[in-house]
Amino acid sequence: xxxxxxxxxxxxxxxxxxxxxxxxxxxxxxxxxxxxxxxxxxxxxxxxxxxxxxxxxxxxxxxxxxxxxxxxxxxxxxxxxxxxxxxxxxxxxxxxxxxxxxxxxxxxxxxxxxxxxxxxxxxxxxxxxxxxxxxxxxxxxxxxxxxxxxxxxxxxxxxxxxxxxxxxxxxxxxxxxxxxxxxxxxxxxxxxxxxxxxxxxxxxxxxxxxxxxxxxxxxxxxxxxxxxxxxxxxxxxxxxxxxxxxxxxxxxxxxxxxxxxxxxxxxxxxxxxxxxxxxxxxxxxxxxxxxxxxxxxxxxxxxxxxxxxxxxxxxxxxxxxxxxxxxxxxxxxxxxxxxxxxxxxxxxxxxxxxxxxxxxxxxxxxxxxxxxxxxxxxxxxxxxxxxxxxxxxxxxxxxxxxxxxxxxxxxxxxxxxxxxxxxxxxxxxxxxxxxxxxxxxxxxxxxxxxxx
Amino acid sequence: xxxxxxxxxxxxxxxxxxxxxxxxxxxxxxxxxxxxxxxxxxxxxxxxxxxxxxxxxxxxxxxxxxxxxxxxxxxxxxxxxxxxxxxxxxxxxxxxxxxxxxxxxxxxxxxxxxxxxxxxxxxxxxxxxxxxxxxxxxxxxxxxxxxxxxxxxxxxxxxxxxxxxxxxxxxxxxxxxxxxxxxxxxxxxxxxxxxxxxxxxxxxxxxxxxxxxxxxxxxxxxxxxxxxxxxxxxxxxxxxxxxxxxxxxxxxxxxxxxxxxxxxxxxxxxxxxxxxxxxxxxxxxxxxxxxxxxxxxxxxxxxxxxxxxxxxxxxxxxxxxxxxxxxxxxxxxxxxxxxxxxxxxxxxxxxxxxxxxxxxxxxxxxxxxxxxxxxxxxxxxxxxxxxxxxxxxxxxxxxxxxxxxxxxxxxxxxxxxxxxxxxxxxxxxxxxxxxxxxxxxxxxxxxxxxxx
Ligand SMILES: [K+]
Ligand SMILES: [K+]
Numbered sequence: 001x002x003x004x005x006x007x008x009x010x011x012x013x014x015x016x017x018x019x020x021x022x023x024x025x026x027x028x029x030x031x032x033x034x035x036x037x038x039x040x041x042x043x044x045x046x047x048x049x050x051x052x053x054x055x056x057x058x059x060x061x062x063x064x065x066x067x068x069x070x071x072x073x074x075x076x077x078x079x080x081x082x083x084x085x086x087x088x089x090x091x092x093x094x095x096x097x098x099x100x101x102x103x104x105x106x107x108x109x110x111x112x113x114x115x116x117x118x119x120x121x122x123x124x125x126x127x128x129x130x131x132x133x134x135x136x137x138x139x140x141x142x143x144x145x146x147x148x149x150x151x152x153x154x155x156x157x158x159x160x161x162x163x164x165x166x167x168x169x170x171x172x173x174x175x176x177x178x179x180x181x182x183x184x185x186x187x188x189x190x191x192x193x194x195x196x197x198x199x200x201x202x203x204x205x206x207x208x209x210x211x212x213x214x215x216x217x218x219x220x221x222x223x224x225x226x227x228x229x230x231x232x233x234x235x236x237x238x239x240x241x242x243x244x245x246x247x248x249x250x251x252x253x254x255x256x257x258x259x260x261x262x263x264x265x266x267x268x269x270x271x272x273x274x275x276x277x278x279x280x281x282x283x284x285x286x287x288x289x290x291x292x293x294x295x296x297x298x299x300x301x302x303x304x305x306x307x308x309x310x311x312x313x314x315x316x317x318x319x320x321x322x323x324x325x326x327x328x329x330x331x332x333x334x335x336x337x338x339x340x341x342x343x344x345x346x347x348x349x350x351x352x353x354x355x356x357x358x359x360x361x362x363x364x365x366x367x368x369x370x371x372x373x374x375x376x377x378x379x380x381x382x383x384x385x386x387x388x389x390x391x392x393x394x395x396x397x398x399x400x401x402x403x404x405x406x407x408x409x410x411x412x413x414x415x416x417x418x419x420x421x422x423x424x425x426x427x428x429x430x431x432x433x434x435x436x437x438x439x440x441x442x443x444x445x446x447x448x449x450x451x452x
Numbered sequence: 453x454x455x456x457x458x459x460x461x462x463x464x465x466x467x468x469x470x471x472x473x474x475x476x477x478x479x480x481x482x483x484x485x486x487x488x489x490x491x492x493x494x495x496x497x498x499x500x501x502x503x504x505x506x507x508x509x510x511x512x513x514x515x516x517x518x519x520x521x522x523x524x525x526x527x528x529x530x531x532x533x534x535x536x537x538x539x540x541x542x543x544x545x546x547x548x549x550x551x552x553x554x555x556x557x558x559x560x561x562x563x564x565x566x567x568x569x570x571x572x573x574x575x576x577x578x579x580x581x582x583x584x585x586x587x588x589x590x591x592x593x594x595x596x597x598x599x600x601x602x603x604x605x606x607x608x609x610x611x612x613x614x615x616x617x618x619x620x621x622x623x624x625x626x627x628x629x630x631x632x633x634x635x636x637x638x639x640x641x642x643x644x645x646x647x648x649x650x651x652x653x654x655x656x657x658x659x660x661x662x663x664x665x666x667x668x669x670x671x672x673x674x675x676x677x678x679x680x681x682x683x684x685x686x687x688x689x690x691x692x693x694x695x696x697x698x699x700x701x702x703x704x705x706x707x708x709x710x711x712x713x714x715x716x717x718x719x720x721x722x723x724x725x726x727x728x729x730x731x732x733x734x735x736x737x738x739x740x741x742x743x744x745x746x747x748x749x750x751x752x753x754x755x756x757x758x759x760x761x762x763x764x765x766x767x768x769x770x771x772x773x774x775x776x777x778x779x780x781x782x783x784x785x786x787x788x789x790x791x792x793x794x795x796x797x798x799x800x801x802x803x804x805x806x807x808x809x810x811x812x813x814x815x816x817x818x819x820x821x822x823x824x825x826x827x828x829x830x831x832x833x834x835x836x837x838x839x840x841x842x843x844x845x846x847x848x849x850x851x852x853x854x855x856x857x858x859x860x861x862x863x864x865x866x867x868x869x870x871x872x873x874x875x876x877x878x879x880x881x882x883x884x885x886x887x888x889x890x891x892x893x894x895x896x897x898x899x900x901x902x903x904x
Binding site for chain 2 (some may be wrong): 255299356
């Protein structure tokens with residue numbers, strides 16, 4: 001059994017268990033009938049994939065028990081399908097196959113392959129600390145509730161934000177709260193940290209400790225601990241993330257400014273544009289009604305969702321590094337270079353192939369899902385909303401124009417499949433299905449083809 | 453002045469001259485006012501770019517003189533911006549810069565760089581012969597007209613089909629004529645040949661002559677003329693073209709079968725699906741009303757338009773070879789190979805970079821144009837039609853849901869710019885703007901980045 005297959009299988013098992021749990025009568029408020037298969041499957045998939053699309057309102061449809069199951073599924077999914085997959089692979093195969101190991105090493109941005117379980121513990125500790133601090137920071141939002149309730153709501157939304165799950169226990173989302181610092185500050189920061197992922201943050205923390213140690217330790221002993229440098233992935237992730245956050249907010253502010261909502265101040269509009277830019281790339285919370293957005297904002301939203309968050313994070317999309325590869329490729333072609341360079345390093349050809357594959361497969365998945373939705377629903381005027389929902393599912397974003405609950409069962413099943421494919425990564429799925437082929441040692445002679 | 457800049461400039465000059473000519477009063481039927489700037493510019497750009505989008509009906513808006521101007525612009529554009537650009541570069545700079553030469557060599561699929569003007573003459577002769585034969589073959593469509601008229605209509609539509617221009621002098625297009633062999637046979641074949649381009653056809657002709665010579669010439673003399681083989685580009689172009697033609701027809705037949713038009717026979721539906729598949733990839737003729745297509749057919753149409761025709765042809769899109777690079781890349785990643793192989797050859801990394809750039813820039817151009825259309829028009833329900841029109845303009849296809857004439861001037865200007873960018877190739881435009889940089893001789897050390 002290949003590691004990739006173990007990883008897909010374990011994820012399917014998580015969704016299946018979650019579905020069964022959510023079908024228990026006690027997961028529903030007293031006196032109400034249990035959830036149907038489709039409702040439970042959709043919610044479990046959405047929670048495990050940290051997507052946040054819903055066919056029912058999670059705040060009223062599920063009991064507190066049901067909401068705790070969802071919280072567990074979000075946390076399990078959010079701790080990273082990558083670390084989970086690598087861990088399972090370690091247990092099952094007793095050694096990580098070379099290729100999987102390389103992927104996991106990427107995730108952790110460390111050249112030490114040594115103690116994988118130690119690193120997973122590190123990820124878990126790191127996640128729990130941030131979520132705990134986050135829960136305290138945003139608890140002011142529910143200060144009107146009894147203490148027990150306040151704690152539950154704070155923890156649920158902190159986990160949901162850091163894991164980029166976007167599940168919200170309020171039917172109206174965060175609409176009307178865009179000026180609360182807990183929203184534009186606390187929740188936004190949790191989303192951004194979750195979207196950057198463990199690798200780059202761990203890399204920065206290591207460098208910070210190293211700088212701190214310099215003050216106390218002799219230079220010679222320090223040199224023996226090895227070089228410490230900001231990795232290329234870390235630099236790319238931070239630059240692209242900042243550019244997309246700021247650029248997205250500015251563009252969304254401009255495209256929506258054409259029709260300001262009555263009674264809204266400029267500060268509310270700025271706060272909405274900022275939060276919208278933060279949430280769109282993968283989180284799925286909302287302070288505005290997405291169904292009311294202009295077509296231009298929806299299209300820009302689709303582009304931002306497609307790019308998504310950073311690798312090894314709880315977010316989706318083609319990832320910021322893959323987007324950077326496309327940008328860097330353009331720069332190389334313009335400069336007539338045959339290699340991709342970034343920050344004094346060359347990106348290997350194998351990674352360019354992977355980048356092109358990710359873009360092609362992601363486009364195929366989104367177009368395929370949209371095609372199923374438009375064929376099943378056959379409402380030409382709603383095309384953009386179907387396109388938006390399909391992209392939201394694939395990029396595990398979870399923003400919605402509000403049409404998901406009223407879609408036909410076949411469309412909802414298509415969204416479930418798309419969330420799954422989007423979360424575990426189309427390429428990983430394909431590798432899992434294809435099995436591991438032997439590495440080729442020959443190389444055919446070059447032949448240029450005509451590209452136009 | 454770099455060759456790429458000469459090429460862009462000469463193309464701009466052609467459009468500008470065409471616009472001025474079309475503004476002459478004699479280009480309009482007697483008694484009618486001259487065309488406006490926007491009408492003339494749109495028509496001239498559409499003709500030079502062999503797109504076929506129109507803001508006016510070319511059959512009634514222009515006089516016979518005007519239609520002759522359009523015919524001339526189509527022929528000039530259709531003889532290939534590549535051969536035109538290379539020819540101008542040869543005249544102006546007296547030698548073709550290494551990079552341009554390589555591109556031109558690709559086009560001709562020949563390793564002889566020798567007599568470029570001879571090859572251009574070859575292209576012109578080849579084009580005129582096919583168009584002449586085509587005109588005779590489809591002349592039956594206008595047998596009810598006087599001889600002079602019949603000749604003009606036959607020549608106009610033969611040139612328009614082979615150059616994939618899609619200009620049609622009948623307001624209803626070819627609707628209702630889908631069962632005429634001149635349409636599903638003659639015009640379809642002209643479109644397919646034009647979309648394959650000179651390179652692969654020339655390659656096959658050379659091999660055929662070589663096989664023919666074998667019969668008469670001693671083996672030794674023949675060996676001295678060099679190896680003759682089907683090039684990788686030729687093989688890719690034919691395989692992808694056939695797959696897209698057949699696959700497109702089948703899929704379009706299935707997606708439209710859900711709502712058969714009253715009174716249509718199964719043969720009409722098959723003929724329509726076939727012609728639609730042929731015309732969609734870049735030609736722009738139509739035997740059905742595109743405005744009435746299901747959303748699914750429109751979305752599949754957008755995908756087929758995006759892929760487009762073959763390199764060095766009169767068609768647009770990212771090109772069949774670029775599409776093949778994406779497919780081959782996927783195969784390589786699945787087989788865990790670090791090189792792209794096809795037919796016993798390796799495709800160089802430089803070309804993969806170029807392929808990824810073409811895909812990224814094409815998506816950007818189409819999304820940008822769609823964005824302008826939806827912002828200017830602001831009709832959410834028409835999103836898919838705007839998307840369709842923008843893709844049609846970029847891929848120089850020219851199919852239309854019928855909304856182009858009623859778009860606001862700013863949207864029409866956006867379509868003009870998109871047709872231009874799509875025709876000369878986004879990458880070529882960028883290279884032209886960036887100028888030629890010096891080839892790098894160093895290479896930085898490799899560093900893998902995390903892709904997700
Ligand atoms: K999400
Ligand atoms: K065309």
